[in-house]
Amino acid sequence: ATPFLLYDGDGTTGGLVLYAGLVLAGAIGIYLLKGWRSLLLVGFGGYWAVLFIGYAGVDPIGPPPVADGAALQAGALFGWIVLWLVPSAREALRSASPGRWRVPDVGTAMRLLVGGRERYLEDGTSARLLSFASPLILLWLTQLVWSPGRTNLGLVALGITASHGLAWAGFRRVGGGGRLAHTQAIVALLFATLSLVFLLEGEALLFALAVEAAALHFVARRLSDRVVSLIGHALFAAAAAWVLSLLADGILDRLFYTYTLIPFLNAYALVGLAVIALAFAASTALPAAETRRVYRTFGHAAAAGLLLRELVPLGDGAYALVALALYAAGLHVLSRRRPGWGTTGGAHALACLVGLWLAGRLAIGMALPDGFGWSILGPWVLWGVADLAVVALLLACSWAVRGRKTVFLYRLAAHAALLAWFWRELGSVPGSPDAYVTVAWGLTGAAMFVAGLRRDHTYLTRGGVATLFLVVVKLFLWDLAALDPLWRVLLFLGFGGLFLLLSYHLRNLWNPREEDDGSLPMAPDRQPSRPSQ
Structure with missing residues (x-):
């Protein structure tokens, strides 16, 4: 502190750095011999404080003079090497020869300060x-003095990475690869990541971070290193947040702006696919089942988002809707056959999203017949075919899910969507569209009822009966007032004859199973007969 007290305004930044360096060298020399931790910490804080005071004393307008900048940079390099390498070297020597390189006991004041955790200081x-x-x-x-730009800072970070990497190799030989060598490896890893951040940008940086995170997980598994694993989680969390933000931004752009790139053959899509693949690959190196599930759930969510982002501009969203429905069905199958790789909740959520999207399209089509040409019989055939394919995929999901209630919900949703699809598609047909819808619903219900009897299937039988009952309600409450007399006569006669035909052939159509499970009432000819009186 004496030079500061005697300072009269003359002097240079170089002289200040030289004096601070000499003081630090003396303090570090004493620490090397005595091992006084308080002296090390005071020297660390005091030296860097002097350098920052020297920087503040330089003219803040514009870049500093070259001589002052060089002096500050030389002082920073000296402080880094001395304050990093000398204490680390002393700890390595102490681990090799504890008797010679002793550490003083923690003082009373320091014991009170650390609250009984003095062993960490030792x-x-x-x-x-x-x-x-x-x-x-x-x-x-370095950034304050020179403002060198991202590339030069990345090169500086690479130099620091190489230095600490060499220190890790050296301390492994001297100290047996203990905590000190482990610390040098973590520092090298940290600055390697910083160098990537400075040297790369955009998709290249995202891909590099994902690759590094996956590699760290495999290294952590091999070395059983928790710190490396945590760094891998942090990097993957950053990459995942980046990917999800890109997907959300891309979906909004493609909904409201013109999109001319080929799907899946652009940089964003390829990097997104790579990050998803790395997430699945890294999950195999994770020991905890809950953590593996998080990584794989992110992978499935990002894959669904990527499908939506790339396909939503095509066919006014028809391709994207079919792709999401197909992915939901495949995810249900995967969750059932390989539970560790699938996600039942994610499959249900994706199927729910598809169902809501389909319901919105069907509702608009029913409210505005021919308003957008969304008819299989109209100019936009793709819409009708795509929606029918989605209905089939929702029905297919019911064979992959577990639980009777869940199966019933999927089949009910698919059945309701099919009836709404008939209404939308036939509602724009010239003539009597209400009659066409009634006929389609009636044939669907009759087909389900007959198929249910032939296969002894509870859902098909009950669904067919419910559909036929809905047809009867529509006939009396809607068609009786909305249709021409000729159509009313034809529909009532036709469905009356259909009901008579089904009732007459009920016994012949029903093909019960060998072992009745009680899910359906027994046929009349299988009821137990009473003994004759």
Whole structure:
């Protein structure tokens, strides 16, 4: 502190840095011999404070003079090397020869300060903390002095990475690969990531971060290193957030703006596919089932989002809707056959999204017949075919899910969507569209009823009966007032004859199983007969 007290305004930044360096060298020399942790921490704080004071004393307008900048940079390099390497080297020597390189006991004041955790100070915590702090301050001061730009900062970070990597190799030989060597490896890993952030941008940076995160998970599994695993999780969390934001932004852009790129053959799509694949690959290296599930759920969600992002501009969303329905069905099958790789909740959520989207399209088509040409018989055939395919896929999902209630909900949704699809498609046909809808519903109900009897299937039988009952309600409440007399006569005669025909051939149509499970009432000819009186 004496030079500051005697300072009269003359002097240079170089002289200040030289004086601070000499003081630091003396303090570090004493620490090397005595191992006084308080002296090390005071020297660390005081030295960097002097350098920042020197930087603040330079003219803040414009870049600093070259001589002052060079002096500050040289002082920063000296402080990084001395405050990182000397304490680390002393800890390595102490681990090899504890009797010669002793550490003083923790004082009473320090014991009160750390609250009974003084063993962490005795294990070389100060040296490890300075291994992290010194290079970070070096990088910060380099940016303040020179403002070198992203590329040059990335090169500086690479140099720091190489230095700590060499230190890791050396300390493994001297200290047996303990905590000190582990700290150097973590510092090298941190600055390698920073160098990627400075040197790369956009899709290249996203891909590099995902690759690094996946590699770290495999390294953590091999070394059983929790810290490396946490760094991998942090990097993957950043990559996942980035991917999801890109997907959301891309979906909105494609909904409201013209899109000319070929789907899945652009940089964003390819990098997204790579990140999804790396997420699934990294999940195989994770020990906890819950963590694996999180990674795989993200992979499925990102895959669905990527399908929507790339296909939503095509066919006014028809291709995207079919793709999502197909993915939901496949995800249900995967969740049932390989539960560890699938996600039942995600499959249900995706199927629900598809169902809501389909319901909106059908509702608009029924409310505005021919308003947008969304008819299989109109100019936009793709809409009708796509929606019918989605109905079939929702029905297919019912064979992959578990639970009677869940199966019933899927089949009910598919059945209701099919009836609505008939209404929308036939509602724009010239003539008497209400009559065409009634006929389609009646034939569907009759087909379900007959198929249910032949296969002894409860849902088909009850669904057919419910559909026929709905047809009867529509005949009396809607068609009786809306249709021409000729159509009313034809529909009532036709369905009356259909009901008579079904009732007459009921016994012949029913093909019960060998072992009745009680799900359906017994046929009349299988009822137990009473003994004759």
